[in-house]
Amino acid sequence: MSQAQAGDATIIDGKGFAADLRSGVAQQVQALKDQHGITPGLAVVLVGENPASQVYVRSKAKKTVEVGMESFHHHLDANTSEHELLDLVQQLNDDERVHGILVQLPLPDHIDEDKVIHTIDPQKDVDGFHLMNVGRLATGDLDNAMVPCTPLGCLMLLKDQLGDLSGKKAVVAGRSNIVGKPMAHLLLANNCTTEIVHSRTRDIAAECRDADILVVAVGKTRMVRGDWIKPGATVIDVGINRLDPEPGEEKGKLVGDVAFDEAKQVAGAITPVPGGVGPMTIAVLLANTVTATCRQHNVAEPARS
Amino acid sequence: MSQAQAGDATIIDGKGFAADLRSGVAQQVQALKDQHGITPGLAVVLVGENPASQVYVRSKAKKTVEVGMESFHHHLDANTSEHELLDLVQQLNDDERVHGILVQLPLPDHIDEDKVIHTIDPQKDVDGFHLMNVGRLATGDLDNAMVPCTPLGCLMLLKDQLGDLSGKKAVVAGRSNIVGKPMAHLLLANNCTTEIVHSRTRDIAAECRDADILVVAVGKTRMVRGDWIKPGATVIDVGINRLDPEPGEEKGKLVGDVAFDEAKQVAGAITPVPGGVGPMTIAVLLANTVTATCRQHNVAEPARS
Numbered sequence: 001m002s003q004a005q006a007g008d009a010t011i012i013d014g015k016g017f018a019a020d021l022r023s024g025v026a027q028q029v030q031a032l033k034d035q036h037g038i039t040p041g042l043a044v045v046l047v048g049e050n051p052a053s054q055v056y057v058r059s060k061a062k063k064t065v066e067v068g069m070e071s072f073h074h075h076l077d078a079n080t081s082e083h084e085l086l087d088l089v090q091q092l093n094d095d096e097r098v099h100g101i102l103v104q105l106p107l108p109d110h111i112d113e114d115k116v117i118h119t120i121d122p123q124k125d126v127d128g129f130h131l132m133n134v135g136r137l138a139t140g141d142l143d144n145a146m147v148p149c150t151p152l153g154c155l156m157l158l159k160d161q162l163g164d165l166s167g168k169k170a171v172v173a174g175r176s177n178i179v180g181k182p183m184a185h186l187l188l189a190n191n192c193t194t195e196i197v198h199s200r201t202r203d204i205a206a207e208c209r210d211a212d213i214l215v216v217a218v219g220k221t222r223m224v225r226g227d228w229i230k231p232g233a234t235v236i237d238v239g240i241n242r243l244d245p246e247p248g249e250e251k252g253k254l255v256g257d258v259a260f261d262e263a264k265q266v267a268g269a270i271t272p273v274p275g276g277v278g279p280m281t282i283a284v285l286l287a288n289t290v291t292a293t294c295r296q297h298n299v300a301e302p303a304r305s
Numbered sequence: 306m307s308q309a310q311a312g313d314a315t316i317i318d319g320k321g322f323a324a325d326l327r328s329g330v331a332q333q334v335q336a337l338k339d340q341h342g343i344t345p346g347l348a349v350v351l352v353g354e355n356p357a358s359q360v361y362v363r364s365k366a367k368k369t370v371e372v373g374m375e376s377f378h379h380h381l382d383a384n385t386s387e388h389e390l391l392d393l394v395q396q397l398n399d400d401e402r403v404h405g406i407l408v409q410l411p412l413p414d415h416i417d418e419d420k421v422i423h424t425i426d427p428q429k430d431v432d433g434f435h436l437m438n439v440g441r442l443a444t445g446d447l448d449n450a451m452v453p454c455t456p457l458g459c460l461m462l463l464k465d466q467l468g469d470l471s472g473k474k475a476v477v478a479g480r481s482n483i484v485g486k487p488m489a490h491l492l493l494a495n496n497c498t499t500e501i502v503h504s505r506t507r508d509i510a511a512e513c514r515d516a517d518i519l520v521v522a523v524g525k526t527r528m529v530r531g532d533w534i535k536p537g538a539t540v541i542d543v544g545i546n547r548l549d550p551e552p553g554e555e556k557g558k559l560v561g562d563v564a565f566d567e568a569k570q571v572a573g574a575i576t577p578v579p580g581g582v583g584p585m586t587i588a589v590l591l592a593n594t595v596t597a598t599c600r601q602h603n604v605a606e607p608a609r610s
Contacts, residue, residue: 131444135436138443138490139482167507175493177444185443188480188501193512195500196493202472207498 010269012157012236018279021156022067024304025286029068031302032293040293041070042100042126042286043092047085047111048078053104060102063282069289072098082111086119093121099296100126100289122146123296126288128182137182140189144295146288151183153280154215154236155190161234161269162213166191171211173197173204173224173257179217179238187213204228216257226262235263235270238277315574317462317541323584326461327372329609330591334373336607337598345598346375347405347431347591348397352390352416353383358409365407365587372591377403387416391424398426404601405431405594427451428601431593433487442487445494449600451593456488458585459520459541460495466539466574467518471496476516478502478509478529478562484522484543492518509533521562531567540568540575543582 032038042064046057057073064071072095074088085107092098101124107113117125122132128148136145158165170192174180180196188194197207199218208214208228216224217238229235239257246252256273264270271277287304294301337343347369351362362378369376379393390412397403406429412418422430427437433453441450463470475497479485485501493499502512503523513519513533521529522543534540544562551557561578569575576582592609599606 131440132436134440134443135438138439138486139436167505169507169512181443181493188486191503191505193500193502193506195498197498198496200472200496201498202474207474 009235009264009267010161011264012161012269012271012276014153014157014271014276015274015279017157017160018153018283021280021283021287021304022063025283025290026067028290028302028304032290032299033068035302036297036299038293038297038299039068039070039097040099040289041072041097042102042289043072043074043095043098045074045076045085045088045092045101045103047076047080047104048108050106053106057104060282060285063286064289067286069286070097078108080108080111082115085111085116089116089119093119093124098124099293100124100285102127102285124292126285126292128152128288129178134177134182137185137189140185142189146292147186148178148182149281149284149288150179150238150277151186152288153284154183154238154277155186156284157236157271157277157280158213158234159190165213167193168212169193169195169210170213170215171195171197171208172215172217173208174217174219174238176217180215183215183217187215218257220257221255222257222259224258224263226259226266229263229266231266232268233266235267236277237271237273240273240278314540314569314572315466316569317466317574317576317581319458319462319576319581320584322462322465323458323588326585326588326592326609327368330588330595331372333595333607333609337595337604338373340607341602341604343598343602343604344373344375344402345404345594346377346402347407347594348377348379348400348403350379350381350390350393350397350406350408352381352385352409353413355411358411362409365590368587368591369594374591374594375402383413385413385416387420390416390421394421394424398424398429403429404598405429405590407432407590429597431590431597433457433593434483439482439487442490442494445490447494451597452491453483453487454586454589454593455484455543455582456491457593458589459488459543459582460491461589462541462576462582462585463518463539464495470518472498473517474498474500474515475518475520476500476502476513477520477522478513479522479524479543481522485520488520488522492520523562525562526560527562527564529563529568531564531571534568534571536571537573538571540572541582542576542578545578545583 061071092101101120117129122130125146128146133146170187172184175198184194197204205228215236221241237256237258243252254274366376397406406425422434427435430451433451438451475492477489480503489499502509510533518539520541526546542561542563548557559579
């Protein structure tokens with residue numbers, strides 16, 4: 001790996017990539033309609049009035065419609081019983097117009113999230129959280145797994161940047177079930193030498209410094225410093241942290257888990273925050289819904305240009 | 306980690322550990338009988354006449370009876386249809402005397418192994434191969450996962466040798482779904498910095514040399530040499546390879562994936578082949594059957610002394 005010139009890291013344009021991906025998904029949706037008479041449908045279920053969840057759900061519904069899919073929105077009262085929610089999920093499992101089901105988390109405390117997730121038909125589990133899908137990803141069965149959106153988006157950015165990942169040393173910082181672990185599974189399936197580091201790791205800086213590919217998902221503001229990065233490495237920053245507002249600001253600035261200004265002096269390529277990984281998640285959700293649709297109808301997935 | 310004196314590696318006695326584990330399991334079985342009137346039962350299903358499989362199955366049945374469990378043996382003809390085998394598995398799922406079901410692999414070509422494994426009730430899947438159990442292990446839900454026997458046996462040897470594994474650098478060589486990947490999940494769940502290396506890894510010797518804990522499951526005779534090992538490291542050799550017979554020998558010698566004579570000069574502790582990991586697998590199968598029994602009856606697992 002060649003040493004990058006100081007300060008010349010490529011800034012990976014996740015926002016642009018996500019927009020292109022959504023265009024590609026729109027083409028796929030058109031092809032499914034034209035060639036098979038199928039309209040992919042995504043159902044989103046929201047329980048209660050969590051303001052952040054409401055924003056996410058609205059944004060998902062808007063983009064679902066923009067790519068030509070059918071969007072089914074179910075907003076249930078915060079007092080909805082677990083039984084009622086499970087009934088709704090079962091209805092959506094049985095509804096042929098619905099190919100993807102997303103239950104927005106977190107759910108109110110009186111509802112068992114695991115129980116709800118495991119009631120979703122694994123084939124419609126576009127979040128990839130059902131244990132059957134976790135198992136498929138862990139065993140490398142990518143032809144049948146539904147893969148969690150954020151790590152799959154990171155993988156797409158990496159492949160776009162680097163091409164074949166085979167043999168590269170990948171270090172994932174953070175071991176959450178939503179990002180860190182599925183990311184490691186994807187990197188391993190793509191033939192990377194794959195390592196997970198975490199809060200108990202003895203010398204985390206030294207481990208990171210060995211990575212050709214460094215994916216950071218620890219939820220700690222600017223934890224990864226410039227001298228944690230191997231010169232020329234590709235750095236994917238999954239963190240989204242809000243700083244305290246500066247005087248005169250209404251809201252604090254959004255920053256990642258990587259000290260961007262330092263890191264871009266060393267890295268070969270790096271995602272910014274915002275505008276890096278963040279916009280990928282919904283775009284991949286839509287792509288997952290197309291994948292789920294094609295599998296359920298047993299038709300080949302149309303190409304994305 | 307202190308540098309070990311040349312040649313003084315502790316030889317890890319897997320055979321002795323496995324015998325102690327079986328004694329502990331026998332105590333648990335007695336306690337379940339005495340305190341709850343429950344006799345754990347393990348069903349083993351063999352299809353066809355594979356000679357190696359017949360040896361394994363006989364050995365499992367013998368040791369099952371030795372620890373006081375009930376052993377159910379089903380030997381089906383090589384021409385058994387998939388449908389008949391699935392019916393049998395369903396019967397065993399429904400049989401309250403059966404707490405663990407093991408279908409000996411490989412199955413004849415006309416039977417879909419995945420379909421058979423996924424017909425086993427995950428709670429009775431004492432091999433830990435069902436995707437629900439893979440998913441539970443991958444998400445760190447060890448209270449509910451059934452964990453594959455060989456990697457769980459390796460973990461037991463490591464904890465016996467080292468105590469708390471937290472913060473240690475663990476490298477797993479090999480990424481099979483039966484050993485390498487579940488081993489990595491177990492090490493991560495035990496707070497190791499965890500890395501998987503494999504045939505596509507660029508400098509596998511250098512990666513191994515960084516490990517405090519090195520688990521090797523690559524199926525290549527003596528691939529790991531002495532200079533791949535960090536002085537003082539704990540080395541677990543999962544490989545079982547048979548050498549060509551020397552003149553005058555009837556059968557070739559069994560050796561591992563690690564060049565033992567070199568490695569023991571460098572390592573702090575190492576498993577031999579034979580007598581290391583090998584004897585652990587059946588002992589852990591019996592321990593898993595007790596775990597499965599206790600979960601199915603919702604009783605606390607009796608202590609093993």
